[in-house]
Amino acid sequence: MRGEVLSYDDGTGAGLISGDxxxxxxxxxxDxxxxxxLRAGARVDFIAADGLATQVFIVAQTQASPAAGGYTPGVAGSGASLDWKALFLDANGRIGQKDYWIGFGILFAANMLLSWLPLIGFLISLAATYAGICLASKxxxxxxxxxxxxxxxxxxxxxxxxLSAVSFIGMMGAATYDNGMGMMAGAGFMGLLWTAAVVLNIGFVIWLGVTAGQPEDNLYGPPPQPLAKF
Known part of the structure; x- marks a missing residue:
């Protein structure tokens, strides 16, 4: 049977077809x-059974015109010069390298400013963690x-x-027995540990920012449209 897609949400993966x-x-x-x-309005061929459509094939699809200020699910940034919702609040879809660096720069600057606000800034920074996850995910x-x-x-x-907590407990035990070498070893281990953590995280950020995206459609949608139009 053939029909027309009435709606499809790339985030939930659920859609509705109006059959002929x-x-x-x-x-x-x-399915x-x-x-x-897949966009609303696409013509599809499918097998119908008990109100469900399976084995859905796209027959014809017209290019959708994005609404002002909106974005197409799975295509971050379509229809806006800088879509804040798609950039920071949606973990679905894809973004390119330029948009990633812009989003990372905004979050980095915001966290630097928030560090001057002892308690409120810390709480807001925790909330901004979600924005960072969405950015990296896309x-x-x-x-x-x-x-x-x-x-x-x-x-x-x-x-x-x-591991730092475990090392600190060991250092306190060494201090109890006046073991200077043990305390120095614990302090050195903590220093190396945090240096390695920072280096690994910087490497992860750089990896996300310099690795090119796939030029074709993939499981997460079509190649992204630029978020930043400047």
Missing amino acids: DGARYSFTRS LQQLAP RLHDMGKSGWLAAIPYGVFIAAIV
């Missing part, structure tokens, strides 16, 4: 048979990799905190 028989059929991303962006998607890899920097710092 007048009935409506729901479908999910797993799509082609690795291609960049990873553009490279064809899972957005879950965006957790690497946070995992490294958590490991550093835990």
